[in-house]
Amino acid sequence: MSIPLEVRSLSLVREGNAVLDGVSFTVAQGEIFALLGGNGAGKSSTLLTFLGFLAPSDGEVLVYGQSVGSDVASARSAIAYLPEAASLYGHMTAYENLDYFLDLAGKSANQADYDQALDRVALPDEARSRRLQSYSKGMRQKTAIALALLRETPILLLDEPTSGLDPVAIDEFHDLVKDLASAGQTILMVTHDVYGACQVADRVGLLRRGQLVGSFSAENGKRIDTETVHAAFAEREAA
Numbered sequence: 001m002s003i004p005l006e007v008r009s010l011s012l013v014r015e016g017n018a019v020l021d022g023v024s025f026t027v028a029q030g031e032i033f034a035l036l037g038g039n040g041a042g043k044s045s046t047l048l049t050f051l052g053f054l055a056p057s058d059g060e061v062l063v064y065g066q067s068v069g070s071d072v073a074s075a076r077s078a079i080a081y082l083p084e085a086a087s088l089y090g091h092m093t094a095y096e097n098l099d100y101f102l103d104l105a106g107k108s109a110n111q112a113d114y115d116q117a118l119d120r121v122a123l124p125d126e127a128r129s130r131r132l133q134s135y136s137k138g139m140r141q142k143t144a145i146a147l148a149l150l151r152e153t154p155i156l157l158l159d160e161p162t163s164g165l166d167p168v169a170i171d172e173f174h175d176l177v178k179d180l181a182s183a184g185q186t187i188l189m190v191t192h193d194v195y196g197a198c199q200v201a202d203r204v205g206l207l208r209r210g211q212l213v214g215s216f217s218a219e220n221g222k223r224i225d226t227e228t229v230h231a232a233f234a235e236r237e238a239a
């Protein structure tokens with residue numbers, strides 16, 4: 001079977017600025033890959049190329065072996081994307097948001113499915129029929145994650161997924177991501193949280209000013225060492 005996510009020598013120019021410069025990596029089925037980097041390193045831009053919202057200036061972006069540029073619709077249908085700021089409607093309840101956005105994605109689900117997804121992200125029962133404008137940032141994020149789960153896509157792209165979540169919710173979210181990967185989902189997350197990346201990822205790629213400058217793998221069933229990655233991150237940022 002072809003590789004779910006791959007970039008080959010990807011370069012990207014945005015408004016005249018080189019944002020990515022020759023980046024190559026793959027994410028295998030059931031793998032959690034974390035792209036780690038400082039502000040402006042090019043992490044979010046990388047995600048947007050998989051969705052065809054940004055086109056490579058050079059190199060290739062492939063979803064299941066097929067160039068995204070040649071078939072954007074199939075790439076998008078294989079991917080659930082969780083942007084950094086959840087783009088849901090404040091004037092609608094969690095149920096209404098799920099209903100509306102799933103309908104747009106051409107999926108149907110019932111109340112029991114919604115509750116099951118909202119249970120998985122631990123959104124309190126009492127909040128589900130309230131409008132999102134009364135939610136905290138973390139609650140909105142949980143609703144967006146539930147929506148991504150309900151889409152049941154084989155690939156998940158997560159942009160700073162734990163920003164706005166409290167420490168307990170972060171641990172729960174990491175457990176959920178690991179469960180999804182164990183069940184076969186392919187996960188690419190971008191973050192500047194070294195600790196979070198090492199907690200959850202099978203592999204961490206270090207992105208700096210548009211170049212992939214380091215790679216770390218979890219081996220022998222152990223997690224990636226946070227200190228090692230932190231040192232590399234700090235050294236690279238200072239260079």
Ligand SMILES: Nc1ncnc2c1ncn2[C@@H]1O[C@H](COP(=O)(O)OP(=O)(O)OP(=O)(O)O)[C@@H](O)[C@H]1O
Nearest residue numbers: 014015019037038039040041042043044045046192
């Ligand atoms: N809409 C845009 N138009 C032009 N350039 C942009 C746009 N958005 C981001 N950039 C530029 O692209 C570069 C990479 O930005 P990107 O958002 O991909 O980085 P990031 O690693 O996700 O950063 P952060 O951690 O701050 O979210 C930055 O130099 C940024 O200024």
